Amino acid sequence: MNMTVRLPGEWRHAQRWATAGAVFVFIAVLAFGPLIEHSLLERAFTAALYLALGLLLVALSGRFAFGLAAAGLLTLVLEVAAHLKYKYLTTPLLAPDLVYMINADTLRTMSRYPLLVGAASAAALCVPLLLWLAWRMERVPPFAHRRRPWLTRALLAAFALLAAGEAMSTTGPFAEAHAKGMWLAMTDASLITDFLISFRATSVRAPAYPPQAADAYDWKRGDADAGAGAALHPRPDIVAVLEESTFDPRILAACTLRLCDRRMFHSDRRTLAHGLMVVHTWGGGTWTSEFSFLTGLSHEEFGPAGLYAPFNLAPRIRYTLPRVLRANGYRTVAIYPTDGDFLNGRNAYAEYGFDAFYGGEQVGLGWESTDADLLRVFARVYAEEKAKANGQPLFLFMLTLHQHGPHMTPYAKLRAPYDRPLFAGRMDDWQNLNLANYLERLDQSDRAMARLEDMLRASGKPVLLVHFGDHQPSFDGAINGIAKRLPSGIADPSRVTYYMLKGFATPLRRYDYPVLDLAYLGGLVLDAAELHKDAFFTANALLRERCRGRYLDCGQRALADSYRADVFGQLKDLDE
Structure with a gap:
């Protein structure tokens, strides 16, 4: 038919x-x-x-x-x-x-x-x-x-x-x-x-571990007396600053000028711990570094979906730094430099256990805000929150933003001496421009951090200050073409930043690690403040000591298996 x-x-x-x-x-x-x-x-x-x-x-x-x-x-x-x-x-x-x-x-x-x-x-x-x-x-x-x-x-x-x-x-x-x-x-x-x-x-993958491995090591030792010193000393306020896209430029082989050497990376008599830090992201993904600091974990442990930690992990992680600080009597506060809705920030911070959250739209911060702008907001919020706390110690966590990429502002718009190629003959034009931008902003960060230290020291009250870089900037990938000077054993040079922990009017108990993983930084702060640690941060601190500051690259498979069996099997840190 x-x-x-x-x-x-x-x-x-x-x-x-x-x-x-x-x-x-x-x-x-x-x-x-x-x-x-x-x-x-x-x-x-x-x-x-x-x-x-x-x-x-x-x-x-x-x-x-x-x-x-x-x-x-x-x-x-x-x-x-x-x-x-x-x-x-x-x-x-x-x-x-x-x-x-x-x-x-x-x-x-x-x-x-x-x-x-x-x-x-x-x-x-x-x-x-x-x-x-x-x-x-x-x-x-x-x-x-x-x-x-x-x-x-x-x-x-x-x-x-x-x-x-x-x-x-x-x-x-x-x-x-x-x-x-x-x-x-x-x-x-x-x-x-x-x-x-x-x-x-799209779906979170729970970390794998042999269930029987939990008992191969003791993950509870020291839990009972972890906070014994807290009764002898006033609990310090804790101020934590995540420095956006910040690393010590002295790790770059060509960065030997005085402009590369900044006070914020130097130890002094108030320093409790400092040095190179391994993070779990590169060029971006600040929210994954927030996650690591606040939970003592790496987003990479949960498969590709871990990149979406503020959405899919924050509601499911049982043990966090803000929660253990609240159990120690702290009021926990966050200052977020962008709109609070950005990347689910407001909701994620509530899930992490913060009592108060200040989004950028509330305090006048945004993508163009400098570290000096953030410092002014910090001074106001810190005073307001101290009044609200009524004698409680504060944990205040804030993020800078000014060092965020891109780093391609023309030389004509940079102030001297950053208004010209600083490493002519040692780097190409694109690397020179990006590094000049980075160093110019780092100068501003360094001066803001010095003012923050002066402010905290002048109060005369016990305070711990911790600041750290969340990841290296990418310079549109150009940073990977710049030779780096790093200790042996670091698997990925692009994932190294810095950390600094200082105490003002507090006992000086010093820690030394060749390289520290970001997953341990929150637990290190608890130890420096001589606060009681919960079962998770007790295990986290024990792994820190046994692996000498290494985490995913600890190199001891049996130890890592036992730790994950304890954290995810016994403690159920990831809610199903």
């Missing part, structure tokens, strides 16, 4: 336009999307999935123009959303964003940016309209002339699904693309690939 359908001339003309337009959209999106991914393998990977999507939508809809237009427009929306997220947050769009970041807080944040509102509105209006037009203009489905069009469509759909499944298989032809680490996926330019491979990062 002949199934050919004849159309009036005007409809045939409209259908030709619809088909031509759909083909143009499909090819244009392919050319400016999948085919501009970072590597040849990633281009092939995303192109294969894009073609499979187009074929699947043609088969399911039974319409050629509509299927191609739908595949092109949906992919275009993904590309635009990924580029906008990268522009505003410097991280690509990833699959877990669909779980953790589509909420009222995100919509309120987006409403403050006209470009985001305009792009979202245009997509919401134009995409459905264009798809409706493609559907209406295509009067004859492509399979109408066949005897069994449904069978042809089913076979094409099955082929498309099989092809997509093979491409998405971590052991298939694109296994190398899937093997890319999630942190690299958060920092490179392959926005479509990064989104596609990130679906495995």
Whole structure:
């Protein structure tokens, strides 16, 4: 039976336009999307999935123009959303964003940016309209002339699904693309690939351990008398400062100028501990360093989903530094330099156990705020919170922001002597510009830290001050081309920053580690304050001593297995 359908001339003309337009959209999106991914393998990977999507939508809809237009427009929306997220947050769009970041807080944040509102509105209006037009203009489905069009469509759909499944298989032809680490996926330019491979990062993976290993070592020793000294001395206020994108530049082999040598990295008679610190991120991901400091854990222990710690780990971690400080009678306070809704900050800090949270919108801080701005806010909040505390000691945690990338302000806008290449002949032009920016901002941080120390010392009250770098800046990747001078045994030179712990009007009990992991810093503060530690931080301190400050790279497998069996098996630190 002949199934050919004849159309009036005007409809045939409209259908030709619809088909031509759909083909143009499909090819244009392919050319400016999948085919501009970072590597040849990633281009092939995303192109294969894009073609499979187009074929699947043609088969399911039974319409050629509509299927191609739908595949092109949906992919275009993904590309635009990924580029906008990268522009505003410097991280690509990833699959877990669909779980953790589509909420009222995100919509309120987006409403403050006209470009985001305009792009979202245009997509919401134009995409459905264009798809409706493609559907209406295509009067004859492509399979109408066949005897069994449904069978042809089913076979094409099955082929498309099989092809997509093979491409998405971590052991298939694109296994190398899937093997890319999630942190690299958060920092490179392959926005479509990064989104596609990130679906495995949507669920938290509990750390593995042999259950019977917990009893191989004693993880309770010292718990009973850990806070014995607290009865002999007043509990000190504790001020913790996370220094954004900050490291000691003297680890760079070429950074031998006096401008590289800053007081904030030097010990003095009030120093309890200081030195190099291993962190678990590079170039970004401040929230993962917050997580490590506040929980004594590494986000990497929970698989790729650990990158979303403020969303998926903060509500599930049972033992945290703010909670143990509250058990010791402290009032816990956080100053957040950006909007409190950014990366779920307000909710995450409540889950970590903070009594009070000051978002940037409350205290006049934002992306352009300097360390001096933060210091002024600190002075005001500290005074207000001391009044509220009514004799309770305070734990106040704050984050700086001024050192956040990019570090590409032109020399003409930098003050002397940072207004010129400082390492000509030793670094290339891009490295020189970025390092000049970094050192100029570091000078400001150094002066602000000196004023903070003076302020705390002048009070005459017992205070511990701890400050540390959350990660190295990336300089758009250029920092990895600068030689570094570091002790042997450090596996990844890009993951080294610094820490400093000082005491004012407190007993001087000193600690010395060749390199300290950030996961131990909170427990070290508890020891320096001579406070009672809970079962987790007791075990954390014992592992710190047994591994001499190393954590993920401790090198003693049996010890690490026993520790995780105790923390996650016995103590149930991760709620199911």
